[in-house]
Amino acid sequence: MRGKYLLGVLVILGALAYMIFGGLGQNLVYFLTPSEYLEAQAKYQNRPVRLGGLVKPGTVQYDKDRLELRFVLTDGVAEVPVLHKGTPPGMFKEGQGVVVEGRFQEGVFQGTNLLVKHSEAYRAPEAGWTPEDVRKLIQEAK
C-alpha cells in the first residue's frame, strides 16, 4: 500500500515537473536589444521576444486608416524595422524608449504589444547611444 501511494506521489510530481519545465522553456519571453537580436537571429526566429530600444527619429509612419504603425527601433548600433498593427500608444513619439512584444517574420518585427517606457531621470549621452545605455534606459524606466 505504502509503495503504491509513493508511486502515485511520484507520478504527480513527475507530471508537475514536466509541465513546469516544458512549459517554461516554451514560454520564456526574452528581453533583447536590437544588437543582441542580430547577434543570434536564428535562436529567436519565430518565438515571442520583447525588443527594447529607441524609436529612430524620422522613421515613424502611421496609417490611421489601415491602423499600421511602422518605425525603426534602434539601440545606437543595430536597427530593426518594426510593424505594429494598431494605434500608437499615447506617449509614442520619435526618440522615445519603447518595448515591443512580438516575433520576427520575414525580416520585420511584427509587434503585438507596444509599451512606451518613460524615464524622467535618464538623459541622452553626449556621444550618442550605445546598446548598454539603451538597455539601462529601458530597464530603469517605469
Add this chain to the structure above:
Amino acid sequence: MTPALLGNLSVALALAFSLLGLALALLAYLQGDGRFLKGAKALAPLTLLSALVAFVALEWALLTHDFSLAYVARNHALQDPLWVTLVTPWAALEGSILLWGLLQTLYAFVASRKPLDPWRASLVLAVLFGIQVFFFGVMATIASPFQTLPNPPANGTGPNPLLQDHWMMAVHPVLMYLGFVGLSVPFAYAVAAMVTRRYQSWVEETRWWTLIAWGFLTAGKVAGMWWSYEVLGWGGYWAWDPVENASFLPWLLATAFLHTAIVQQARGAFKTWNFAFVTLAFSATLLGTFLTRSGVIQSVHAFAEGPVGPAFLGFFLLATALGLGLLSRVSREVRDVAVFHPFSREGALLLGAFFFSGWALVVLLGTFYPLLVEAFAGAKVSVGAPFFNQVSAPIGAGLLLLMGVGPLLPWRRARKEVFRNLYLLLAALALGTLLGLLRGYTLGASLAVGLFLYNTLAVALLFAEGVRARRLAGLSPWSFLENRRRVGSLIVHFAVALMALAIAFSQTYRLEAEKTLYKGQAWEVAGVRMALQGVRALDEGRRFAVEARLSTDRFGEVRPRLHFYPQMNSPLPSPKVIYTPGNDYYFLLMDFDREKGEWASVRLVVTPMVFWIWVAGVLMALGTLYILWPASRPEAAREVSPA
C-alpha cells in the same frame, strides 16, 4: 493640534502599546501568570483606538487640504472629489501601511475577545502584537504617513489617476487588506498550537478565522479583476501579473487549508499539512506585499513602490523561519496517517491538497523564474501568460473533478450506493463535453461545459441527499438550510464551477476588431452596427475627457472615453462596457483627430460570459457569508456564554 502632531502621536502610542502588549503576552506565557495576560488583553482595544485616531488624523489632513504633510502633498489635490479624498489614505504606500496597521489592530482586538485557554491566548496575542510592532515600527520610521514638508505647496498632484478612475478602487484594496490581515490570526493560532503542542483542537477556531479571511480575499480578488477589466482598457481581467500571482498564493493555500482542516476535524489526520498551509498562507501575504512594494519584479502595481521592500523581506523571512522551525518539530512529533483509501472523502481531499500546493508551487516558480534566470544566466526574460494558462488548465480541471466527487464520497471507504452517484456524475461530464463538441466548441471549452454540468449535478445530488435525510428523520426539508456549512459550501462550489465555465469561454472565444471611423461612417462588426456621430472634449476639472459618440443599433448611444490627467503623460482609456448574459461588448476609444474631431479609432472587444465571472464572485462571497452568519452557531454560542 495639527493632523501631523495627532498622527505622529497616535502612531507612537500604537507602537508603544504593541511593544508593551508583546512583552506582557510573552511574560504571561513564560511566567504562567494570568495578570499579565489580562494586561495584554486590555492593550488590544487601546492599540485599536490609537490606530483609529491615526487613521482619522490622516483623513482630517486630507479633508482640510493640509499640504504640509508630505503624503497629502503627493497624493491629494484641491479639486479631488470627496469620495477620492476619502479613499486617498490607501492610494499610496504610507497610507496603505496605516490602513494595514489599523485592520491588524482590529483583528487583534476581536481575537483577544475570543475565549481560549490562557497558554494559547498569551501566544496568540504575542504573535499579533509582534506583527503590530512591525507595522507601527515601519510607520514610525521609514514610511511615516505624517512626515511634514518645510515648504508646503499650495496644491498637490492628486492620487494616481489609475486609482481615481474607478470607484472600485475604494473597495478592492480594503477587501484585499482585510483578507491579508485576516490570515495573520490563523497564523497566530497555528504558532500558539505548535508551541503548546496542542496539535488537534486548534483547527476548529482557525478554520473559522481562515474562512473570514478567505471570504475577503476572494471578494478582493474578484473586485480587482473587475477594476482591471474596467480601467486598464485591455478587455481582460487577469494577466498573471506578479502581484496578481503573489496574492493568488495565499488564496490557494488558504483554500487548501479550509479543505484539509475538515479531515483533521473528522479523522485527526493531516496535522502537518494544516500547520504548513496556514503558516505559508501568512508568509505568502508578506511576500506579496514585498513584491508590490519593492519593485523587484515589474508589475502593473508598481505605483505602490517605496522604501519598505527590505523591511518586508526581513519580516517575511522571520515569520517564515518561525513557522517552518516550529513545523519541523511538529513533523518530527506527529505521525500522520498517510494512507487512505482512494475512494474516500479523505482520499479526495488529500489529492486536492496536492493539487492546491502544486498549483501554488507552479505560480510561485513562474513568478520568480525571471529573477532566477537573471541571477544565474544574466538574461532578461519574462514568463508569459501562456505558461500559467497551460499549467493552470489541467490543475484547475483536476480540482473541478475533485470538487464534484469529493463531498459525495463518504469517509473511510466508498459504499456501493455511492457508485451509482459516480456513474451519474460521469454521465453528466461525458454528456456536457459531447454537447459542447457537437456545438463546435473547442475541446477545452467543451470539457468546461462537461465539468460545469458535472459539478451542478453533484451540488444538486448533495442538496437532494440533505433534504431527503431531513425528511426521513421526520424534520421539515427546509431545515437542511440550517446546515449552514454544507449549504454555504455548496453555494461556493457551484459558484466556482460557474466561474470556471465563464473563464474557459471568455479565454477561448474573444473577438477583437479595430477601425478608424470618420464622422458619419458606419461599421458593422461582431453583430453590432455602429456609426461615429462625433468626438468631443469635456473639461471635468481634475481631468480632461475626450469621448467618441457612437450610435449603435443594439445599445443606443455608446460613449467610450479617454481621460487626460495633468499628472499623467499618457491618456487613460475609459472603456464603455455593455454587459449582457451572453457577450460583453467592450468599446474603446484608441485615438482621435486632435484638430477637428473628424475621425476616431475605435476598438471593440467581444468576450463571452464575462458577466458570469462577476455573478460567480458575488455568489462566492454570499456563500461564505451564509456559513459565517452568526445565527448559524447557536450551539457554539451557548457553549461559550457563561452558564
